[in-house]
Amino acid sequence: MTEITTGADVVTLINVFTVAPERQQELLDLLDRATEEVMRHRPGFVSANLHASLDGGHVANYAQWESEAAFQAMLADPECREHMSAATAMADAVPVLYRVSSTHNR
Amino acid sequence: MTEITTGADVVTLINVFTVAPERQQELLDLLDRATEEVMRHRPGFVSANLHASLDGGHVANYAQWESEAAFQAMLADPECREHMSAATAMADAVPVLYRVSSTHNR
Numbered sequence: 021m022t023e024i025t026t027g028a029d030v031v032t033l034i035n036v037f038t039v040a041p042e043r044q045q046e047l048l049d050l051l052d053r054a055t056e057e058v059m060r061h062r063p064g065f066v067s068a069n070l071h072a073s074l075d076g077g078h079v080a081n082y083a084q085w086e087s088e089a090a091f092q093a094m095l096a097d098p099e100c101r102e103h104m105s106a107a108t109a110m111a112d113a114v115p116v117l118y119r120v121s122s123t124h125n126r
Numbered sequence: 127m128t129e130i131t132t133g134a135d136v137v138t139l140i141n142v143f144t145v146a147p148e149r150q151q152e153l154l155d156l157l158d159r160a161t162e163e164v165m166r167h168r169p170g171f172v173s174a175n176l177h178a179s180l181d182g183g184h185v186a187n188y189a190q191w192e193s194e195a196a197f198q199a200m201l202a203d204p205e206c207r208e209h210m211s212a213a214t215a216m217a218d219a220v221p222v223l224y225r226v227s228s229t230h231n232r
Contacts, residue, residue, distance in 0.1 A: 021129050069229045073223065119177065120177055124158075124161045
């Protein structure tokens with residue numbers, strides 16, 4: 021299970037896709053398969069969590085990798101690139117790498 | 127600690143800010159204070175997690191609320207609006223509400 025904490029030894033990818041609502045489920049299915057069959061087996065993968073926007077127009081992936089280098093190596097992998105091209109053919113993607121800065125709880 | 131699971135009884139806000147790198151820390155500080163002093167005490171708040179992009183140009187908030195209604199009530203609260211206005215005066219914000227669709231682990 022993905023846990024969000026400061027000081028964890030991971031980098032966080034937040035990738036927000038903008039998609040036509042009628043294709044949201046198709047994009048979720050594609051990202052599910054790509055994650056399960058390909059990305060999950062790449063060195064340094066920790067977790068990925070797919071989110072469906074309530075308005076139908078977005079999909080977000082909240083993912084953790086062991087390092088920025090591991091994430092960049094995945095991006096350069098031809099099999100991964102093929103899956104990402106299929107996703108970006110149906111949606112605009114804004115992938116950004118982060119560190120957790122602070123956490124607040126009720 | 128924030129945990130990401132399917133079926134949890136929360137809605138997820140992912141708010142991605144685009145900010146000038148020289149103001150990233152200022153934005154993080156403002157959001158930290160607003161979350162700790164105001165948002166955290168509103169009904170239905172579960173958690174908020176501030177993220178700093180490695181490239182300096184973004185800040186992301188991954189937050190959980192008990193319901194969409196609780197989140198909308200917070201948005202309508204004048205004290206909360208004042209804090210959000212201060213944030214959006216220094217950065218473009220794209221706030222989107224999500225449900226967790228699927229999770230994948232190594």
